Amino acid sequence: xxxxxxxxxxxxxxxxxxxxxxxxxxxxxxxxxxxxxxxxxxxxxxxxxxxxxxxxxxxxxxxxxxxxxxxxxxxxxxxxxxxxxxxxxxxxxxxxxxxxxxxxxxxxxxxxxxxxxxxxxxxxxxxxxxxxxxxxxxxxxxxxxxxxxxxxxxxxxxxxxxxxxxxxxxxxxxxxxxxxx
Amino acid sequence: xxxxxxxxxxxxxxxxxxxxxxxxxxxxxxxxxxxxxxxxxxxxxxxxxxxxxxxxxxxxxxxxxxxxxxxxxxxxxxxxxxxxxxxxxxxxxxxxxxxxxxxxxxxxxxxxxxxxxxxxxxxxxxxxxxxxxxxxxxxxxxxxxxxxxxxxxxxxxxxxxxxxxxxxxxxxxxxxxxxxxxxxxxxxxxxxxxxxxxxxxxxxxxxxxxxxxxxxxxxxxxxxxxxxxxxxxxxxxxxxxxxxxxxxxxxxxxxxxxxxxxxxxxxxxxxxxxxxxxxxxxxxxxxxxxxxxxxxxxxxxxxxxxxxxxxxxxxxxxxxxxxxxxxxxxxxxxxxxxxxxxxxxxxxxxxxxxxxxxxxxxxxxxxxxxxxxxxxxxxxxxxxxxxxxxxxxxxxxxxxxxxxxxx
Numbered sequence: 001x002x003x004x005x006x007x008x009x010x011x012x013x014x015x016x017x018x019x020x021x022x023x024x025x026x027x028x029x030x031x032x033x034x035x036x037x038x039x040x041x042x043x044x045x046x047x048x049x050x051x052x053x054x055x056x057x058x059x060x061x062x063x064x065x066x067x068x069x070x071x072x073x074x075x076x077x078x079x080x081x082x083x084x085x086x087x088x089x090x091x092x093x094x095x096x097x098x099x100x101x102x103x104x105x106x107x108x109x110x111x112x113x114x115x116x117x118x119x120x121x122x123x124x125x126x127x128x129x130x131x132x133x134x135x136x137x138x139x140x141x142x143x144x145x146x147x148x149x150x151x152x153x154x155x156x157x158x159x160x161x162x163x164x165x166x167x168x169x170x171x172x173x174x175x176x177x178x179x180x181x
Numbered sequence: 182x183x184x185x186x187x188x189x190x191x192x193x194x195x196x197x198x199x200x201x202x203x204x205x206x207x208x209x210x211x212x213x214x215x216x217x218x219x220x221x222x223x224x225x226x227x228x229x230x231x232x233x234x235x236x237x238x239x240x241x242x243x244x245x246x247x248x249x250x251x252x253x254x255x256x257x258x259x260x261x262x263x264x265x266x267x268x269x270x271x272x273x274x275x276x277x278x279x280x281x282x283x284x285x286x287x288x289x290x291x292x293x294x295x296x297x298x299x300x301x302x303x304x305x306x307x308x309x310x311x312x313x314x315x316x317x318x319x320x321x322x323x324x325x326x327x328x329x330x331x332x333x334x335x336x337x338x339x340x341x342x343x344x345x346x347x348x349x350x351x352x353x354x355x356x357x358x359x360x361x362x363x364x365x366x367x368x369x370x371x372x373x374x375x376x377x378x379x380x381x382x383x384x385x386x387x388x389x390x391x392x393x394x395x396x397x398x399x400x401x402x403x404x405x406x407x408x409x410x411x412x413x414x415x416x417x418x419x420x421x422x423x424x425x426x427x428x429x430x431x432x433x434x435x436x437x438x439x440x441x442x443x444x445x446x447x448x449x450x451x452x453x454x455x456x457x458x459x460x461x462x463x464x465x466x467x468x469x470x471x472x473x474x475x476x477x478x479x480x481x482x483x484x485x486x487x488x489x490x491x492x493x494x495x496x497x498x499x500x501x502x503x504x505x506x507x508x509x510x511x512x513x514x515x516x517x518x519x520x521x522x523x524x525x526x527x528x529x530x531x532x533x534x535x536x537x538x539x540x541x542x543x544x545x546x547x548x549x550x551x552x553x554x555x556x557x558x559x560x561x562x563x564x565x566x567x568x569x570x571x572x573x574x575x576x577x578x579x580x581x582x583x584x585x586x587x588x
Contacts, residue, residue, distance in 0.1 A: 046586045091466070099460045 010133035010181040011037075011153040012165050013140060014173035019045050022148035025171035026051040029150060032167065036156035040140070040149040059120050066116025067109050074108035075101060133181050140179075151179070188430075188583045190574075197427045198570050204563045211560025218553020225546035236546055237299050238536040240292050242528050243550040245386060246410075247558050248286045249403070249524060253411020254279035255338055256375055256404075258345045262361070263368030268439050270582035271431045274573045275418050277349055279411075280342035281565035282558060287335040289554065293386075294331060297324050303392040314393050314469075322389055330385055334378045341371050349573050356575035379404060387528075390535040394473040398458045405451035410524040412443040413517035420514050422571065431572050434508045435585050441507030444520060448501065451527075452494035476534045481541050485530045493523040525551070 016022045019041065026039050030053040039048060082088055083095035093100060122128065134140050134151055143149050150173070152164055168176045200207070226236025254276040261269045261276075269276075297304035302315065303322035309315040315322070345364060352360040380400030388399045396402075416437065422428050462470045477486055497519055506512045533542055573579065 091464075093464070099456075099463045102456060102460065 008181050009154045010136070010179045011151055011156075011159070012168055013134065013137055013177055013179050014150045014152075014168040014171065015139055015142075015175045016148040016150070016172070017174055019148055021172055022150065023047055023051045025150055025173065028171055029152065032158065034152055034156050034158050036153040036159075038151050040134070040143040040151065042144055042146060042148075045148075057124065059117065059124060062120040063113050063116050066120070067113040070109040070112030071105055073112070074105040077108075078104060133179055136181075137177065137179050139175065139177060154181075188580075190580050190583065192430045192583065193572065193574065196430045198431070198572050198574065199568060200427075200563060200566050200571065201568070203425070204567060207563035208560045211556045211558075211563065214556025215553050215560060216556075218549050218551075218556055220553070222546045222549035222553055225544070225549060229544065229546070232299065233296070234299050234536060235542060235544055236550075237292065237296050238532055239544070239547045239550050240289075241300060241386070242525075242532050242547070243554050244286070244289050244293065245528055245532075246525050246551070247282070247289075247554050249407045249410050249528075250414045250558075251280055251282045251286055251342075252338070252375075252379055253407045253414070255283065255342050256372070256379075256408065257411060257415075259341070259364075259368040259371035259375065261368075262345070262364040263372060265365060265578075267578050267581045268436065268585045270576045270578040271428075271572055272415065272419060272436055273576070274349065274571055275415060275422075276411075277342075277346040278562055278566045278571075279414065279418070281346055282561045283335065283339045283342050285557060285561040287339065289557075290331060290335070294328050297327065301327075301389055301392070303389060318392060322392055327385060327389075330381065334382045337374055337378050341374065345371070349576075350569060352573060352575055353570055358577045361577050379407070387531055390532060391473055391476075393469055396458050396462070396470075396473075398454060402451075402454050402458060405447055405454050406524045406527050409444055409447035409451055409520050412440050412447065413520040413524075416440045416444070416513050416517040417521075420510050420517075423510070428571060431583065433583075433585075434510075435587050437510060437513050438504070438507045438587050441501055441513055441516075444516065445498070445501040445507075448494060448497045448520065452490075452498070455489075455494075476538045477530065480539050482530070482534050482538075485526065485541065489523070489527060489530060492519075493527055497523070 014025070016025060022039060022041065023045065026048060029037055030051065039045075039052060041048070078101045079096045082090075087095050089095065090100075139147075140149060150168065150171075152159060152168065158164075165176055165178070222236065222239070226233050226239075229235050257269075257276045258273060258280060260266075261273050293300065298306075301322075302308050303318065304324050304327070309319060320326075344367065348360050348364050351357075383400040383403040387403060388394065388396065419428065419432055419436070419440070423432060459474065462474060476482065497516055500506060500519075501516055506516070536542060576582075
């Protein structure tokens with residue numbers, strides 16, 4: 001992690017009026033090679049992922065692991081309960097019959113997959129976060145209504161203080177301002 | 182929603198949106214293939230020397246295979262109106278064309294309806310006499326009432342298909358958005374009628390092959406196969422038309438992505454229903470219910486059952502899961518063919534053990550009839566499409582559909 005040039009500075013915030021301006025600007029930030037930066041929009045923007053160069057998420061692999069864990073756990077649980085710890089014969093079926101075990105196995109696979117998806121998404125997004133330095137900006141409040149923002153963090157290796165500020169201004173931003181940490 | 186890339190309906194101006202001269206070529210080739218296929222199938226059936234019983238079962242199998250595709254389209258079109266679906270507006274005309282094959286399917290029902298006694302136990306008086314269950318069911322399962330029901334199902338299906346297709350074609354001429362609003366209102370009642378007729382058709386045409394057996398889930402089981410194979414056909418039709426230089430700008434990878442999702446979902450839905458039906462019968466273990474499965478677990482038939490679990494569910498489930506696959510037309514076409522093959526195998530597994538419980542009866546005439554009916558089916562598709570547009574050009578949701586994107 002690069003050291004910060006100015007102590008107390010979180011980064012620069014650039015404001016855009018139109019979604020397509022943001023997408024064009026995001027592509028240029030991506031091409032400039034910045035890595036610790038983000039876009040903030042009031043609603044999901046098609047094409048922004050590509051413009052930011054965001055790679056596919058690792059979440060599906062986590063979900064696969066969660067699902068397989070649910071599958072294994074369910075089968076083991078049912079075998080242990082019905083056939084091992086307390087053998088219990090039900091209407092002449094095998095002590096551990098696969099068809100009878102499938103519904104619980106299916107449900108537990110789905111349950112652990114869903115929980116992994118939900119909390120895995122939290123973890124990968126570093127949630128929950130009760131505060132974020134960008135909330136220090138008065139301007140940033142409009143990110144939830146009618147403005148589009150790009151923030152570049154000071155800890156980005158390419159961050160050059162004034163240089164970054166000018167870079168952002170050159171992208172067609174309506175306003176660029178520093179944000180305190 | 183990237184406004185600067187928004188595509189106007191005018192992008193279709195540079196697109197080839199009709200079959201044109203190809204329609205007549207397809208009709209001619211399709212008819213020729215149809216006559217040769219069905220003719221050689223008939224001769225092979227005569228040569229088999231089993232009183233045409235294999236031929237008739239193979240006919241039922243292949244006829245139901247193509248009927249599945251038409252019924253899938255008949256389900257799809259009202260559903261898109263009912264849900265006011267945006268994504269499908271550019272491809273809905275193709276489904277309307279597929280549902281236009283139902284008159285051909287009604288015609289192809291004749292060999293079945295004229296030879297009920299050679300296919301269905303309950304239609305053979307010598308087998309009904311002395312069988313308390315069959316005698317008890319004779320009020321419902323008798324040739325007269327059965328034929329009447331099949332005629333009724335086809336009347337409803339052809340009527341629904343015609344209504345929705347005609348309305349859509351009328352909109353091509355007038356551009357009146359009220360037509361879309363009216364189709365939306367018709368969508369709900371149409372789907373209720375579809376659900377009832379398709380379920381009862383499954384009971385009559387497939388389940389009554391073993392008239393002792395019953396499963397209330399059976400209609401949904403066939404439905405799952407119908408929808409999966411319908412989206413497979415849509416994938417192949419769209420890919421084929423695009424390869425021939427048609428609909429090139431109209432249909433994007435986003436639409437293929439949705440075909441893929443639907444195939445993926447219904448491959449799993451099929452397995453869910455198949456297993457639910459199996460588990461209830463396995464658990465209750467009542468002889469009149471288990472007999473049907475027992476027949477499919479003996480004399481080599483269990484291999485087909487395991488093949489279905491593996492190839493109708495597990496392999497395509499894994500194969501279609503990724504977004505990567507759904508956005509590659511060649512891969513999608515591969516899985517579409519795969520699913521169609523497996524739907525055929527599924528119908529084979531439903532029908533053929535009743536003809537031949539002692540072993541798997543694969544004959545050349547099965548393939549001959551498949552190819553023959555396929556030829557007639559393709560010819561009918563081209564005939565229905567005719568010189569008309571392959572896209573509902575003035576549908577009010579077309580613009581949104583052209584710009585449709587998946588998140």
